Amino acid sequence: MSQVKHVVLVLSGKGGVGKSTITTELALALRHSGKKVSGHSLCGLALCFPPCLRQSQRLTTLCGPQVGVLDVDLCGPSIPRMLSVGRPDVHQCDSGWVPVYTDAQKTLALMSIGFLLDDPDDAVVWRGPKKTALIGQFVSDVAWGELDVLLVDTPPGTSDEHLAVLENLKKHRVDGAILVTTPQAVSTGDVRREITFCKRTGVRILGIVENMSGFVCPHCSECSNIFSKGGGEELAKLTGSEFLGCVPLDPLLSASIEEGKDFTQSFPDSATFSAISSILHTLLKSLETD
Amino acid sequence: MADVPENAPEHCPGTTSEQAGKSSSCEGCPNQKLCASGATKAPDPAIAEIGEKLSSVKHKILVLSGKGGVGKSTFSAHLAHALASDGTKEVALLDVDICGPSIPRIMGLEGEQVHQSGSGWSPVYVEDNLAVMSIGFLLSSPDDAVIWRGPKKNGMIKQFLRDVDWGELDYLIVDTPPGTSDEHLSVVQYLSSTHVDGAVIITTPQEVSLQDVRKEIRFCQKVKLPIIGVVENMSGFVCPKCKNTSQIFPPTSGGAEKMCADLNLPLLGKVPLDPRIARSCDEGKSFLSEVPDSPAAEAYQRIVQSIQEYCSNRATEEQSTT
Numbered sequence A: 001m002s003q004v005k006h007v008v009l010v011l012s013g014k015g016g017v018g019k020s021t022i023t024t025e026l027a028l029a030l031r032h033s034g035k036k037v038s039g040h041s042l043c044g045l046a047l048c049f050p051p052c053l054r055q056s057q058r059l060t061t062l063c064g065p066q067v068g069v070l071d072v073d074l075c076g077p078s079i080p081r082m083l084s085v086g087r088p089d090v091h092q093c094d095s096g097w098v099p100v101y102t103d104a105q106k107t108l109a110l111m112s113i114g115f116l117l118d119d120p121d122d123a124v125v126w127r128g129p130k131k132t133a134l135i136g137q138f139v140s141d142v143a144w145g146e147l148d149v150l151l152v153d154t155p156p157g158t159s160d161e162h163l164a165v166l167e168n169l170k171k172h173r174v175d176g177a178i179l180v181t182t183p184q185a186v187s188t189g190d191v192r193r194e195i196t197f198c199k200r201t202g203v204r205i206l207g208i209v210e211n212m213s214g215f216v217c218p219h220c221s222e223c224s225n226i227f228s229k230g231g232g233e234e235l236a237k238l239t240g241s242e243f244l245g246c247v248p249l250d251p252l253l254s255a256s257i258e259e260g261k262d263f264t265q266s267f268p269d270s271a272t273f274s275a276i277s278s279i280l281h282t283l284l285k286s287l288e289t290d
Numbered sequence B: 001m002a003d004v005p006e007n008a009p010e011h012c013p014g015t016t017s018e019q020a021g022k023s024s025s026c027e028g029c030p031n032q033k034l035c036a037s038g039a040t041k042a043p044d045p046a047i048a049e050i051g052e053k054l055s056s057v058k059h060k061i062l063v064l065s066g067k068g069g070v071g072k073s074t075f076s077a078h079l080a081h082a083l084a085s086d087g088t089k090e091v092a093l094l095d096v097d098i099c100g101p102s103i104p105r106i107m108g109l110e111g112e113q114v115h116q117s118g119s120g121w122s123p124v125y126v127e128d129n130l131a132v133m134s135i136g137f138l139l140s141s142p143d144d145a146v147i148w149r150g151p152k153k154n155g156m157i158k159q160f161l162r163d164v165d166w167g168e169l170d171y172l173i174v175d176t177p178p179g180t181s182d183e184h185l186s187v188v189q190y191l192s193s194t195h196v197d198g199a200v201i202i203t204t205p206q207e208v209s210l211q212d213v214r215k216e217i218r219f220c221q222k223v224k225l226p227i228i229g230v231v232e233n234m235s236g237f238v239c240p241k242c243k244n245t246s247q248i249f250p251p252t253s254g255g256a257e258k259m260c261a262d263l264n265l266p267l268l269g270k271v272p273l274d275p276r277i278a279r280s281c282d283e284g285k286s287f288l289s290e291v292p293d294s295p296a297a298e299a300y301q302r303i304v305q306s307i308q309e310y311c312s313n314r315a316t317e318e319q320s321t322t
């Protein structure tokens, strides 16, 4: 953990708002962010990444940022599927659990509590204290190596997993949290409580993402606000938090997530991708200014 | 006494857990000796009390899903509304989502408070025959977070089941958070000495959701909770302008239909995405009375009917075996 520069939690009081999806897309977008433009003085690429996140030692081959994703949703781990890594065996080395890499260049490292389970359909019927114990071990024992950003995907709520993950990460560092909500009041109501959780546990709120806002019909381009509109931005105003942006409800995104495909590479010209990269941009800026 | 005594340290594993009196957090706790003796691990007397108290409730239905945000609370609320539309039936809706209670808003009861009466906590009534209980009614503001570990949540659920004064009930519907953890285990354990009709499992069509829902089904099997059936929610969206259907959450692995066929479970029905459902929830109104002639409302009604049939069949089966 000592070589991990930034730790960002992805939280929501509400279930199914897209925490795991946003985590996945931010990780993918982040990984590619270094490779877009060329001509940088050190590594041959132009301003490939905000300088604070880029150590000058890392030269040509590993110019892009190193990204990690930690999935602590015990009862419903989604990240392995979303990043299409299947169910690999995880190995142990001297310095701990070796994360699973999604690519040959090893730029995106992943650790999911789901890897430790034998049968994918089996239910993890565990009460809090047992979850707390496993998460405690798990969080501190992954050998991430050098990482620019570690994103932590969590289950919904303000309970055992959240307290356990915070307790263990705080020994190292926690930059803050991104809160994900959908636009409806049913969701923002729960996220208000999550904001209180952050305040009480001393976690900085890096910003709020409104997900699933607006669906543009692929047949006639009519926009339907299936889950209402604007609730995330309103919540940000109400609570004085930064608003990171809206991600539309996009069937191409849910399809990519289903198949574990890299949406950021398949649809770089979509409105959804530009929303994701703008959120990433704002997030990185706020990581710089802590 | 709740699972976590008032004077217990923050990380108390709960007096009934395997770790009671033995975990590192028990050091220095005034109850350590008692817990370590094993006396607190005896079956909780509350289980018998709850069994007694709820024995007169004719039907008990749990609404479950391994996945978050698939519409458990929306479905629970509309099941309650639909059952209570028969004025001769007494219906209660209990929300055991302790960290993210949605029921007060969906039922239009935000800001309501629970009152203590001689015979326990009085629930909040939407109509004469529709009573609701949620931790939301115990919070002082919409910003209040319930930052509780498992054992404390369990204590609250026990109180909900034991101490709420529902009166005579035909139906008790229990809305749960996603997952297979404390809340679920507690509900099942506390209801273990009484008859539960079964669980309705909610999912959305995509594999990301089904993969978690299969775990929930395993959970039901493990704890011997019968499954009434599966509801596929948010399946397809019909554009109000061009009437074409979009699969926003695509059934890439065959949706609930294939899962039900594989696992030999009844599919109770499919409810499409409809923006008016989300709006009704936000406004605390019943979608069934707001837009009764919509395809989604019709789907809900058919599902409710299957559930009613299941419950009455089970009731007759029981009578014939006794």
Ligand SMILES: Nc1ncnc2c1ncn2[C@@H]1O[C@H](COP(=O)(O)OP(=O)(O)OP(=O)(O)O)[C@@H](O)[C@H]1O
Binding pocket: A012, A014, A015, A016, A017, A018, A019, A020, A021, A022, A073, A076, A078, A154, A155, A156, A211, A212, A213, A247, A248, A249, A250, A251, A253, A254, A255, A257, A258, B066, B067, B068, B069, B178, B206, B208, B209, B248, B249
């Ligand atoms: N912007 C979007 N457009 C279309 N589909 C989306 C979008 N965001 C998320 N989804 C889909 O919605 C479903 C729920 O998302 P996801 O699993 O990421 O939510 P979550 O908050 O992690 O849920 P849980 O609380 O269960 O962990 C997934 O199938 C995902 O593919």
Ligand SMILES: Nc1ncnc2c1ncn2[C@@H]1O[C@H](COP(=O)(O)OP(=O)(O)OP(=O)(O)O)[C@@H](O)[C@H]1O
Binding pocket: A013, A014, A015, A016, A156, A184, A186, A187, A226, B065, B067, B068, B069, B070, B071, B072, B073, B074, B075, B097, B100, B102, B176, B177, B178, B233, B234, B271, B272, B273, B274, B275, B276, B277, B278, B279, B281, B282, B296
């Ligand atoms: N068929 C539908 N069409 C449109 N919106 C829906 C539909 N079903 C549910 N919703 C909306 O989706 C959101 C999530 O639903 P709900 O809160 O009932 O899910 P849940 O499974 O209880 O979530 P949690 O896991 O957080 O408890 C709500 O805002 C609800 O209004």
Ligand SMILES: [Mg+2]
Binding pocket: A019, A020, A021, A073, A076, A078, A153, A154, A155
């Ligand atoms: Mg998730």
Ligand SMILES: [Mg+2]
Binding pocket: B072, B073, B074, B097, B102, B176, B177
């Ligand atoms: Mg709910």
Ligand SMILES: [Zn+2]
Binding pocket: A217, A218, A219, A220, A221, A222, B239, B240, B241, B242, B243, B244
């Ligand atoms: Zn259309």
